[in-house]
Amino acid sequence: MDDARTADSHGMTIAGKTFRSRLMIGTSRYPNQQVMLDALEASGAEIVTVAVRRVSLDGGGAGLYDALGDNYHLLPNTAGCFTARDAVLTAQLAREALGTNWVKLEVIGDEETLFPDVEHLLDAADQLVNDGFIVLPYCNDDPITCKKLEDIGCAAVMPLGAPIGSGMGIRNPYNLRIIRDQCSVPIIVDAGVGTASDAAVAMEIGCDGILLNTAVAGARDPVKMARAMRLGIEAGRYAFEAGRIPKRLYATASTPEDGIIGG
Amino acid sequence: MDDARTADSHGMTIAGKTFRSRLMIGTSRYPNQQVMLDALEASGAEIVTVAVRRVSLDGGGAGLYDALGDNYHLLPNTAGCFTARDAVLTAQLAREALGTNWVKLEVIGDEETLFPDVEHLLDAADQLVNDGFIVLPYCNDDPITCKKLEDIGCAAVMPLGAPIGSGMGIRNPYNLRIIRDQCSVPIIVDAGVGTASDAAVAMEIGCDGILLNTAVAGARDPVKMARAMRLGIEAGRYAFEAGRIPKRLYATASTPEDGIIGG
Amino acid sequence: MDDARTADSHGMTIAGKTFRSRLMIGTSRYPNQQVMLDALEASGAEIVTVAVRRVSLDGGGAGLYDALGDNYHLLPNTAGCFTARDAVLTAQLAREALGTNWVKLEVIGDEETLFPDVEHLLDAADQLVNDGFIVLPYCNDDPITCKKLEDIGCAAVMPLGAPIGSGMGIRNPYNLRIIRDQCSVPIIVDAGVGTASDAAVAMEIGCDGILLNTAVAGARDPVKMARAMRLGIEAGRYAFEAGRIPKRLYATASTPEDGIIGG
Amino acid sequence: MDDARTADSHGMTIAGKTFRSRLMIGTSRYPNQQVMLDALEASGAEIVTVAVRRVSLDGGGAGLYDALGDNYHLLPNTAGCFTARDAVLTAQLAREALGTNWVKLEVIGDEETLFPDVEHLLDAADQLVNDGFIVLPYCNDDPITCKKLEDIGCAAVMPLGAPIGSGMGIRNPYNLRIIRDQCSVPIIVDAGVGTASDAAVAMEIGCDGILLNTAVAGARDPVKMARAMRLGIEAGRYAFEAGRIPKRLYATASTPEDGIIGG
Amino acid sequence: MNGSIKVNGEARDWKDQSMVDLLGEFDVAAGQSGVAVALNGAVLPRDDWGATRLAQGDEVEIVYIVRGG
């Protein structure tokens, strides 16, 4: 795919850093660690997300950092935080633990939908930007909220396509198109992607990247699905850059019609 | 992509012949011949479609055969035929001209929609199968018609996703799924694909391949769109083989929830 | 609703006969006969469909005719016929039994999908039209087939919205719109309607009527659903006649913006 | 329709007040005042929305109140306000002008999309509830925001189906269903409805009412579209109460299959 | 005289009966509406029921109206 990749004139640039892959992938819920490592490699992703959790009294846990730290940009999230206060402290601990000032900011409003709490999200984003973080906020597909996050100084916006882990795809492509029109920072569709065509659709709208986890980790064959996602994102991006034909209700012949036998 | 391709356990096998690429692409309506040649190469297709037309008194026309004959399997179509009689003669002339007994059978019922005439199509398919042809019929997405074409002995069925050149994508995925359930010959979605995600959707339903032309030839950058289609088909096929996660209305956390700070 | 009905400038005219209601409703699969009678009345339908079956040795069966004959136009169908021959004889027996030359022509191609067999359907329609029948053919949403049925002399075409009893609604509104453009006989959407909005959608496309059964008979409250369907059809028809606003991606203020406080 | 209406066991109850009609309709952008009055009557609505604006130096403006005050519940909106401060003062002025403590609260975040500013909306709603208002907030389809508005004490939530005046219908029915599950106050779909089937769809999801304006005022025949909307809402509500059949990919025969001729 | 006829696809003794006799066995009255009869693949108008005697090997279809969609 190298020829293809280089042919992608843009790449994905966030906070001045350029990545060849437009996919960010999570590390959770794989059948086992080897499948995870194989899937991450097949996905072509350079950025993988991790979480921070309290050390349990029975110790353990250094393993993940050692397994991934050398090969990937580890992007810590603040999953599970319901308040700006918890999210900010979690981000600061993650920065200390990983030595990175990048954070995937999640402030959840409800355990059933895992939709973000917009008020707390904006508050936390503001605090973290002022504290020197590169903030990548998981948000809903509300254009107003996305614009505010951009104005606060977030390095990208990460609207959901559908609830986390739902696999429902891009439920409202219209809002994503409006966000694309109104925001100049990169748009990463976070959550909702269930299969390769969902990822392609997001890219064809003009989004810059995709963050996913369950769709790959929960597939019957995670490694094959990881490859499918990588290809789907590349396909959608090329289609976006290539400029598709307009949609028509009626047909237009592809084969010229002069000189037909019996014609 | 070689590793990827070999990882595709199936490939596409029609009439006992296996092709690495699941894409068949047309040769019409490109800005110029060089763009066509570059797009065909970028598409990865091994089968390209051509038409047969009356020689015009001002001669010319041998060019296409020379340009493509050595590198691609040329699949002649019967585009523009409105009767079984014209389609059969056109197929026989194509066989003589190209020395191939494969034919993309088109019998059109209406110039505005270019939808097939099912009665004439079944008649022509029957005559050509009995005359020793490998018949690939362009048909509508009617499961009954597809099953009849299979029973007649067609080597594949090629239901339309939407009118030729409309770029409307897969208008009725439900019918394609029913056809997938009921037919055992390969299913090639012919017509309607407008962008890469359309191709991916068709493959995720379980179709075996895609035939397209206008979506690539008419794109602002045909070569880039050709690459997008190649990747979209591979992405959709891998996703189909990988076994996607089920769709849910509500969320399921990807990050485990124990040990959350303040939790 | 009388004011409303008379306000409907068109009504539904088939074979020169005008009906106030655009709904045709089936008589099968209701919890019991009283619920059926109440649902038929609530639906406002003037045409109800019935079938003809062999008299069983244990007699019975005169009941239905007595219960409905006086209040409704009984439209016999040829449900369950798989050949033109069976369908024609069934139609002729129905004509003798009911003294009507109207028939809902069904020639089924497959028991799983209950999709029509287009070849046999066209053959049977031709025979019955020549035998003096008013033929209302249940067909698929293929514009070519619908046009042929019109040319044969059918009094209407009745394309399916989705498989019989599936409740999937109008799966391919694009084809219905094309059929609307190309046919001048009334278009009755037969099969697929699952709820009131499905019926409204069909009418908004410009279809002339709806034929349904399972959606009402199988609802938790068939009488209430019958009323819902009646209203949904009227709503969709008025909306079609009223001329809807165009769709826009962006907003247009409904409230004028001059004189806003603080503005 | 009286029998029908009384058959609707619920009606729409907001803040302890019950309305027979589930439709709220705006008064803006009609061709002229008589068409507006005829459309309002045809719609069956009991609640109509109005705005408050600065008196222009050339006087005038008492007309509307006189024309509508006796026959409808006038619901003032805060359209055009971009801050909580302006919205609160506008609501207080409307209360003084109309002698009602009901308000349709709008706090806009962007002139192009007219999407709400969630932060300011929540702030204004809180102030107005504490000031004794019955607050009906126009909000986005974010379940978290809707729940917060309910917890603040709003008498209903009014999520948008699509941008105001876009006529795009219900873009994300999934979110509305989640809001339906999570909120116990009435849900009024405000904005986006373009035609009768859109209104029916919203009601079938289980929403309690619809607020619209442009779809009627901008139709080619506003009076007929007003009737269509009234019927569409009733149709959708009855369908919701009737309990629709489940959706199936395959068919189920409506006509019993025993006793078929030749069977 | 021992032959047979076929009624609605099932064999039955031939008793040199008239169509009206046969219909009576199915509780179908002469000229009853909502019912129709086919004799050897062709519709037999109700006015001809009385005058019609059945012959050995005749195939009869007796149908009536039932619920349908």
Place this chain on the structure above:
Amino acid sequence: MNGSIKVNGEARDWKDQSMVDLLGEFDVAAGQSGVAVALNGAVLPRDDWGATRLAQGDEVEIVYIVRGG
């Protein structure tokens, strides 16, 4: 006495008028329904219109009901 007041965002001469006087200039009758007034950012109940004299620098909003969605 040459000062000014602000009415609906626009400067106007201050003539020591009462609110009722000012409203009259806008064809608004005393206590007219469908109209409301704010004085310096707070609603002024219609019952107080008569008793209210305007002071230099006062900011007045006079609004009425119009069509809206």
Place this chain on the structure above:
Amino acid sequence: MNGSIKVNGEARDWKDQSMVDLLGEFDVAAGQSGVAVALNGAVLPRDDWGATRLAQGDEVEIVYIVRGG
């Protein structure tokens, strides 16, 4: 000898020519690939082009491969 033949739907003088002669007029070489010929509604294999003489009233179709979808 004044008759005519029909080539690709258009009348042409008959000159008692061979098929190869006729094809020459269309710049088609003997046995050229990518081209096919039908004589009176049936395909004429390229090997028979040389041996075939045209008769008055013959209908000939000469086709070649073009771009198609």
Place this chain on the structure above:
Amino acid sequence: MNGSIKVNGEARDWKDQSMVDLLGEFDVAAGQSGVAVALNGAVLPRDDWGATRLAQGDEVEIVYIVRGG
């Protein structure tokens, strides 16, 4: 000296230990990467772990990197 501290939300005996001592009980080595510590709601940089002695009532959070989405 019988007081207590709180570690990851759970009470624990206070033994006048250093942070490094405490971390040792969780198999966390001094300066180990992938781990972070908060003391009374503020991050404690790894360089300060050694010099930090715990006081009665201190609240400590010890976190590490785990799989996440």
